[in-house]
Amino acid sequence: xxxxxxxxxxxxxxxxxxxxxxxxxxxxxxxxxxxxxxxxxxxxxxxxxxxxxxxxxxxxxxxxxxxxxxxxxxxxxxxxxxxxxxxxxxxxxxxxxxxxxxxxxxxxxxxxxxxxxxxxxxxxxxxxxxxxxxxxxxxxxxxxxxxxxxxxxxxxxxxxxxxxxxxxxxxxxxxxxxxxxxxxxxxxxxxxxxxxxxxxxxxxxxxxxxxxxxxxxxxxxxxxxxxxxxxxxxxxxxxxxxxxxxxxxxxxxxxxxxxxxxxxxxxxxxxxxxxxxxxxxxxxxxxxxxxxxxxx
Amino acid sequence: xxxxxxxxxxxxxxxxxxxxxxxxxxxxxxxxxxxxxxxxxxxxxxxxxxxxxxxxxxxxxxxxxxxxxxxxxxxxxxxxxxxxxxxxxxxxxxxxxxxxxxxxxxxxxxxxxxxxxxxxxxxxxxxxxxxxxxxxxxxxxxxxxxxxxxxxxxxxxxxxxxxxxxxxxxxxxxxxxxxxxxxxxxxxxxxxxxxxxxxxxxxxxxxxxxxxxxxxxxxxxxxxxxxxxxxxxxxxxxxxxxxxxxxxxxxxxxxxxxxxxxxxxxxxxxxxxxxxxxxxxxxxxxxxxxxxxxxx
Numbered sequence: 001x002x003x004x005x006x007x008x009x010x011x012x013x014x015x016x017x018x019x020x021x022x023x024x025x026x027x028x029x030x031x032x033x034x035x036x037x038x039x040x041x042x043x044x045x046x047x048x049x050x051x052x053x054x055x056x057x058x059x060x061x062x063x064x065x066x067x068x069x070x071x072x073x074x075x076x077x078x079x080x081x082x083x084x085x086x087x088x089x090x091x092x093x094x095x096x097x098x099x100x101x102x103x104x105x106x107x108x109x110x111x112x113x114x115x116x117x118x119x120x121x122x123x124x125x126x127x128x129x130x131x132x133x134x135x136x137x138x139x140x141x142x143x144x145x146x147x148x149x150x151x152x153x154x155x156x157x158x159x160x161x162x163x164x165x166x167x168x169x170x171x172x173x174x175x176x177x178x179x180x181x182x183x184x185x186x187x188x189x190x191x192x193x194x195x196x197x198x199x200x201x202x203x204x205x206x207x208x209x210x211x212x213x214x215x216x217x218x219x220x221x222x223x224x225x226x227x228x229x230x231x232x233x234x235x236x237x238x239x240x241x242x243x244x245x246x247x248x249x250x251x252x253x254x255x256x257x258x259x260x261x262x263x264x265x266x267x268x269x270x271x272x273x274x275x276x277x278x279x280x281x282x283x284x285x286x287x288x289x290x291x292x293x294x295x296x
Numbered sequence: 297x298x299x300x301x302x303x304x305x306x307x308x309x310x311x312x313x314x315x316x317x318x319x320x321x322x323x324x325x326x327x328x329x330x331x332x333x334x335x336x337x338x339x340x341x342x343x344x345x346x347x348x349x350x351x352x353x354x355x356x357x358x359x360x361x362x363x364x365x366x367x368x369x370x371x372x373x374x375x376x377x378x379x380x381x382x383x384x385x386x387x388x389x390x391x392x393x394x395x396x397x398x399x400x401x402x403x404x405x406x407x408x409x410x411x412x413x414x415x416x417x418x419x420x421x422x423x424x425x426x427x428x429x430x431x432x433x434x435x436x437x438x439x440x441x442x443x444x445x446x447x448x449x450x451x452x453x454x455x456x457x458x459x460x461x462x463x464x465x466x467x468x469x470x471x472x473x474x475x476x477x478x479x480x481x482x483x484x485x486x487x488x489x490x491x492x493x494x495x496x497x498x499x500x501x502x503x504x505x506x507x508x509x510x511x512x513x514x515x516x517x518x519x520x521x522x523x524x525x526x527x528x529x530x531x532x533x534x535x536x537x538x539x540x541x542x543x544x545x546x547x548x549x550x551x552x553x554x555x556x557x558x559x560x561x562x563x564x565x566x567x568x569x570x571x572x573x574x575x576x577x578x579x580x581x582x583x584x585x586x587x588x589x590x591x592x
Binding site for chain 2: 107110111112114115116117142143158159160161162164165167168169171172173174175195198199200201202203204205206207208211212214215216231234235237238239
């Protein structure tokens with residue numbers, strides 16, 4: 001089977017054997033935003049043409065390819081969503097001699113009724129899930145997701161615009177003059193996480209990023225790590241329930257490391273989904289692929 | 297006396313009679329950032345040369361002209377700061393035949409020891425203060441200030457990066473595609489203020505600005521008012537102590553109106569410093585001018 005994790009800006013292709021073992025992986029900057037209307041089939045041929053010629057007949061796609069701007073819109077599935085229901089909601093698209101299915105994204109509502117959506121993360125969550133115990137899964141990023149999973153079911157999830165807020169506030173406000181990229185600075189990051197637990201709220205805490213540099217002589221590289229800790233700290237303090245079990249982190253190793261540190265500083269525990277166990281998106285595509293109603 | 301409110305991007309000049317009555321007001325886009333090194337005296341001659349020729353011999357300046365990037369750096373005065381101490385900390389600069397004094401900014405520390413600074417707002421606070429009762433004064437803006445004033449003394453203050461966060465998050469994230477300028481929308485603004493009081497925190501609430509448009513059909517102009525209410529609501533909920541007395545608002549009338557609405561929605565009361573009572577900066581310059589140790 002061929003599995004595609006087709007996001008907004010990037011595309012990853014996996015060639016997966018019947019036993020679930022990954023035979024090959026490819027990456028390309030061919031995300032949905034870069035594909036011209038009607039160009040999805042050609043992009044698939046570009047990235048996996050030789051695999052198809054070699055006899056692959058099944059293609060399963062997760063991510064933004066199922067959005068309105070994608071290959072074909074696949075409606076969101078509401079939470080709670082059984083893993084099997086996610087596979088059952090995949091929609092076929094016509095493509096040469098192969099069978100292509102696109103997985104749905106998931107939708108949820110928070111307790112105030114405000115909608116939540118994800119596309120692609122559900123497949124990574126399925127891939128990282130093991131056992132039936134209830135667990136919290138966090139996918140850090142531009143729009144971080146925190147999902148509750150139990151018994152092969154995604155019960156619900158919540159999003160945090162942390163990564164984008166970091167880029168916008170660090171890049172498009174007066175703080176841009178106050179922060180500077182540098183080596184990791186765990187102590188400054190921890191200061192930011194601690195600050196997130198103090199009174200005043202995020203909008204007040206942001207102002208202090210600047211004044212600590214101007215008046216207290218904090219280095220600009222430390223200020224950047226502090227800003228990162230401040231934002232991740234605010235996210236974690238809201239997302240982590242008291243007495244939560246170990247959080248499973250999925251994603252970029254360095255970012256997951258920062259989240260693990262922040263979770264531990266907030267009194268929680270976390271483990272990073274080990275790439276040694278296999279890429280979560282690839283594992284999820286393989287698992288969901290077992291439940292797709294392939295014709296052949 | 298001539299009073300100048302010399303900010304980062306704009307300059308306002310007031311000609312003030314001995315009895316405190318304003319005889320003339322001028323505005324120019326000649327903020328500190330636009331003045332070349334060594335160019336401050338010329339800028340003063342440009343905006344008030346005829347007043348000086350007509351015999352004015354006293355010039356009092358508030359704002360960023362006293363910063364490191366200004367005419368001459370005047371150190372911050374620590375809070376609590378008596379109004380008289382603010383005037384006493386003004387520093388003279390050499391200028392033709394007139395006496396020119398630049399007022400200090402104020403510094404404070406919040407309960408966690410993080411520094412706070414303002415330059416220019418202290419003069420507006422002095423101008424809007426009346427009576428000796430303890431009151432909360434709010435100056436909404438890019439970096440909103442909330443100060444506690446009592447008995448002709450600024451006890452302390454706290455800053456919120458709300459205005460800049462609104463511009464950066466509304467302009468430099470995916471929310472830019474979701475919001476659109478439009479007529480005032482008090483209902484959508486109130487929804488945002490209410491949302492700020494719900495669980496999840498600001499970073500979570502920001503994501504909902506987008507999903508409400510995508511999934512719940514909220515109009516983009518309403519989404520912009522909602523984002524504004526969300527950010528101002530987060531500021532007000534953190535800044536407004538339970539059972540606070542009426543808040544005095546100083547600044548742009550439309551922005552003060554939004555803050556008054558938000559404060560009332562959060563259970564507080566507010567009044568806008570009435571321009572009919574005189575511009576707060578001008579009143580403050582006149583009051584502090586009475587305590588400057590002029591030689592002539």
